[in-house]
Amino acid sequence: MVKTSELTIAAIFAALTGIAAQFQMPVEIVPISLQTLFVLCAGGILGKKGGLSMIIYLFIGLIGVPVFAGSKGGVGVIMGPTGGYLIGFIFAAYVVGILIEKKKNILISMIIGTFVIYIFGVPWLCFFVGTVKKAFLVGMLPFIPGDLIKSFGACLITKEVRKYYSLE
Amino acid sequence: MIRYTMYIRKKSVLHSTDPRVKIILSLFLFTICIIFNDPLYIGSIFFSLLIFLRISGKIEIKKILSFLKPMLPFVIMIMLLWIILGSDKGNIIYQIWKLKIRDLNIKMAVAMGFRVLAMILSTFLLLMTTEQRDLVLALVKMKLPYEYGLTIAIALRYVPTLASLAVSITDAQKARGLELEKGNIIEKVKKYIPILVPLIVKSIKLAQELAIAIETRAFGKPNRTFYRDLKFKFRDIMFLFAAIVFFSLCIYLRIKGYGYLNI
Numbered sequence: 001m002v003k004t005s006e007l008t009i010a011a012i013f014a015a016l017t018g019i020a021a022q023f024q025m026p027v028e029i030v031p032i033s034l035q036t037l038f039v040l041c042a043g044g045i046l047g048k049k050g051g052l053s054m055i056i057y058l059f060i061g062l063i064g065v066p067v068f069a070g071s072k073g074g075v076g077v078i079m080g081p082t083g084g085y086l087i088g089f090i091f092a093a094y095v096v097g098i099l100i101e102k103k104k105n106i107l108i109s110m111i112i113g114t115f116v117i118y119i120f121g122v123p124w125l126c127f128f129v130g131t132v133k134k135a136f137l138v139g140m141l142p143f144i145p146g147d148l149i150k151s152f153g154a155c156l157i158t159k160e161v162r163k164y165y166s167l168e
Numbered sequence: 169m170i171r172y173t174m175y176i177r178k179k180s181v182l183h184s185t186d187p188r189v190k191i192i193l194s195l196f197l198f199t200i201c202i203i204f205n206d207p208l209y210i211g212s213i214f215f216s217l218l219i220f221l222r223i224s225g226k227i228e229i230k231k232i233l234s235f236l237k238p239m240l241p242f243v244i245m246i247m248l249l250w251i252i253l254g255s256d257k258g259n260i261i262y263q264i265w266k267l268k269i270r271d272l273n274i275k276m277a278v279a280m281g282f283r284v285l286a287m288i289l290s291t292f293l294l295l296m297t298t299e300q301r302d303l304v305l306a307l308v309k310m311k312l313p314y315e316y317g318l319t320i321a322i323a324l325r326y327v328p329t330l331a332s333l334a335v336s337i338t339d340a341q342k343a344r345g346l347e348l349e350k351g352n353i354i355e356k357v358k359k360y361i362p363i364l365v366p367l368i369v370k371s372i373k374l375a376q377e378l379a380i381a382i383e384t385r386a387f388g389k390p391n392r393t394f395y396r397d398l399k400f401k402f403r404d405i406m407f408l409f410a411a412i413v414f415f416s417l418c419i420y421l422r423i424k425g426y427g428y429l430n431i
Contacts, residue, residue: 004387005379007315011322012330012375016368018323019331034360041368056316056323063303064174064295065327074174074295076239076288128245130253153357160365165372 006046010053013042017057017089018067033069036117037150037157039089040110043096044158045165051094058086084124088117106158110151172328174235174295182225182297186404187306189411190294196415197290203418207279209427214286217293225297232292239288243281250277275429300324301396309398315388322378330371337366 020034042050057067058078066073068086078086092113099109118140126135182190197217204210221227251273258272294303301321308317341362342348348359421427 003379004383005376007319008322008375008379008382009372011319012326012371012378014319014323015326015330016371018327019334022331034364037364041364045368045372052319056319059320060323060327063300064291065172065300065324067327072238074235074239074288075291076242076284079284079287080239080242081245128249130249149357153360156358156361157364157368160361161368161372164369 006049009046010049011056013046013053014056014060017042018060018065021067021069022071035069036114036147037154039093039117040096040113040151040154041157043093043113044100044106044110044154045161046097047101048094048097050097051090054090054093058090081125081128082121085117085121088120091120092116107152107155110154111148114147114151173300174292175299176227176231176296178226180224180226185407186398186400187298187302188310188398189404189408190298191306192408193411194290194294196411197293198287200415200418201283201286201290203422204427205279206427206429207275207282210279210282210286214282214289217286217289221293227296235292236285236288239284243284246284247277247281250280305394305396305398314392333370334367338363
């Protein structure tokens, strides 16, 4: 039986990620947003349940609530070029959660989580832009500096929030 | 003002149909879009879906198209990719430098464009005519564990609430002298921390209070009953039957080799 508070916090984090996705700067195909920062925080704060909250996030986006970057929602977004990143969120939050629960270094866990997002996002993007090289150039390289900063931010936020709420 | 739901309140046949039937119908239509790849077939599926939504759902076509509009860049991209990188079969109808435009690829591009639009439209059929809470209820009735149904419902309910919470926290910090626009990238990111930490902490507290409230209402006890319940009416069963017949007919046509271009 899952604890009730874990369920409600997973739900609330799904909603928060949706709101964070609206704060964004559009760059080429993949928008830079606070979305990934919340994905990492979900893993960092909720542990493995972060994966659940990302599944809920994708689901509410899927049924048309505008929770994806640029106030978009619906099946079309997941089928679109950035869909792989969205699916990567589930695994990223889960991986970060596992690492954090095993008391690994928070910053390194966050960076690993960021790369998990790429592992799903870039091959999916390949499918749309044609070549692997182009997918790397459009969908990964320009975002690495930003994502490293976001990993750092997620690490700081997780540490702060942990003072008020811990996994136990 | 952002709209948080796609539901459009109307009184129509489609609106009063059982959401479970609509979920199945949407899945059928989604599959039909995948199995055919002849532009003629997919195009007619797309237009008949539009007309079906207009007549049985009473939703204005203008409204449907306005929801489809954000997907247009993506559809155009797919079409261009098919025209440029499609197969080597078919006759060349136009050639610019090394770029050969073939008639078969254009046909496929049109088919793919309509396929994406028709797939999205088949989900609209469900989402524009079903309230979110009915959708979650239908999923629970279709054996989704109740806890997860509830989690989805809470997430849906709290998106607008947390959005306004985020705005008020941002305003409160700005009133205390926080300047979000100034500084280099790292400074800008650091400036989000005084907004995000209170937002997350406040949200977690909200969630914990909510959990207590839910538990006081005997959450997790077996044999739950529902205040709003779903029951199949005779019309729903007929509708489901018609959908199954239509779906099997499409599968039959496809197996016979209709509606598929071999490329």
